Amino acid sequence: MNIFVAGRYSTKVGELWDLSLADLFVEAVNGVINQAELEPPQIEAVFVASKAAGEFNHQLHLNALVSQFFKHQPPAMRIEGACASGGLALIAAEQALLSGQYKTVLVVGAEKMTDVGANRATEILSMAASDDLERGSTFPGLYALLAERHMAEFGTTREQLSAVAVKNHRQALNNPLAQFHQEFNLEQVSCSPMIASPLRLLDCSPISDGAAAVILTSKKIKNKPRIIGFGHAQDSLDLAHRRTLTELVATKRATEQALAMAKLTPQEISLAEVHDCFTIAEIFAIEDLGFFKKGDGGRATLAGETAVGGKVVVNQSGGLKAFGHPIGATGIKQLVYVADQLEQDRCQYGLTHNVGGSGATAVVHILSKQ
């Protein structure tokens, strides 16, 4: 399988008052084409990711919006899978390349979330849950249920949750594109206002604006990172239908697929950008991805085993927590970051992990240098 990351680009992430949704797409598309040193007509198709532009910005038909940026108006489609929209757009692009239909495609994701108020944003985010079976739930509330179970069954502590946020904020200091360049200590995280017990404000990733894009090609090119494995799995939309509340089975299954394709074990991977929409989500992730035993994720994080210098560096970019979470862009911006680190020779293999909703969709990618 030959899938190369020919180009990569992320916008700054944050409250980008000057930029509309369209502006974000324009910047990402122009940025990735320049970075790839390609000509626009070489883009044969476009895959667009956005979770809720209809609700946040009253704008659907995004495939048409983005295709229009190109004189040749390539075929385009929009893919949505809640917070895994970016990851799913990558999967769609990979399938198109593997089918031979296209040789070079662009994948772009964007979200413009900050124009609406906090309560309305909470409402829109809760649409990733089951409207029918999870009335009254909020996104933090659903992950709070998972946290409550993980803490009850494995003894994961408040401090261990806080350690995720502290690490990611510290690591984001080295990422100029990150939404936050502010460090916190454990106590500050543990004492921040309660959102849905036990999750507090600083356990939650922010509301963010941002966009990211990659150009994937099946043509062999030198000195560009390769996608050597990917996986995509589902679980029930609502928590009540899950087999277990202490494991995201979709993550496990997607990881198995990606590792099998890449012919690797988790121990061989030293860099991972995982889906820390909440601190507990990172603890679930590092266990379900196979880096640590089930129940050990909290201890490992507090002990520094997932920080720079640790067994596997998790969310070196700052993750969703500190780099930010412009939903449709997230899965793609994770890939952009890992591809960049590989190009700079910082590691041999990198992994990205993108989740939709409370774990109903999971997408895992594994990349290698060359």
Place this chain on the structure above:
Amino acid sequence: MNQIKPADYWRQSKRWAQWLGCEGRVIAATYIKVAGSAHVLAAPYAYVVVKLDGVKEKKELMGVGHERLQTGDKVRCVLRKNPGLDQIGLIEYVLKVAKI
């Protein structure tokens, strides 16, 4: 304003009788302090996963009023309204659980 649509109210209402009065236990619990715009006046409220007696499927439900619920609590399904400032649209009634 969040208003429940007539057809949506009607479809939901057909399921009330099936669950009203059912009892069971809480198997996962949180207390939501920051709610979405449709439930702002209900906040803070408990949100739980329950295992109801005699039913294979688990259910996710809000707790009544501001009652705090914990894993292990015995609960019963009751009907409550979704409080809102709207004085014009339909009143939404919601199945919730109350501690026994």
Place this chain on the structure above:
Amino acid sequence: MIIKKSVGIVSYGTYLPHWAIALGEIEQVNGKEIGAVSKSLRVEQKTVPAADEDTATIAVAAAQQALERAQQASQRFSKSKISSLFIGSESHPYAVKPTGTMVAQALGLSEELAMADLQFACKAGTQGMQICASYVLSGFSEYGLAVGADTAQAEPGDALEYSAAAGGAAYIFGKNKLIAKLLATVSVATDTPDFWRRPGEVYPQHGGRFTGEPAYFYHVEQATRLLLAQTKLRPDQIDYCIFHTPNGKFPRRVAKKLGFTQKQLSSSLVVEKIGNTYAGAVPLALASVLDQASTGKKILVTAYGSGAGADSFLFETTPNLVQQRKKWKNLLADRLNSLESISYQEYSNLMKGRYH
């Protein structure tokens, strides 16, 4: 009117909100001497509905208990045989769309149903009881369900604020396996404007002291005396008396005027612990008596509704009541014991959210 055929209460249920506010909290905020109003009204505290409760949810909860008890008592009882439902309240959630249809849907009643909402101030619930009894007597219904429930509104600072409360009770009427037989009933009505609320208005108006003699006392006495005359009974031949409870003072006074003793009245005075639950008041007071009465006891009930009118009933308890009560949970006394107190601040926030 004396009833010759068999009709009466098959089952009943009650519901109270979980919270109550002590009158002392309200007195303090209004600059009154603590205990002054409470002592004068003979009410200690009143129930407060949660933000997610209304008359409909209270009616559902009370009726649910009545259904469960009826089911427990007889295999032959089926809720599908309830073909009349009348809910009386001053705080129906809608001006147009009956509370009863929502309640029927929630309880899973048959679609074959005679149903309308009633309003006649605090006697709307008991009027529903009388209508259900007549549906059963006439053969229109095998069982009828009547509910009196309210989440009463009162303007902050107004005298009524001390007593306006929330709660309700439901009664299933039928002709067999009765726990209390209906022996006689009579109603009176006159155009007496002691208390009213125009559409669109949140709070009612009242005539101050006019609500006393020409209103409450006249109609309660009128209906009760008519009933006693029709049944040829004297007060001392009756075991329990129940009179509408806008407070704890009025029923005591009217009982005395009519020749009843405080002993005959005392079991009905839940008002002291819950306040005036308006259309739920007499239904709840009757429940309080039925929760403790033994077999063969005569109970005289007179409800009063402002505007104005009164419904009077004579019930007699049967051995079924004592038998079935052994298996019941959550009697009214249990509900009273689990009431939790809230402060004026919490109460005020709840009320503001309801009526902004």
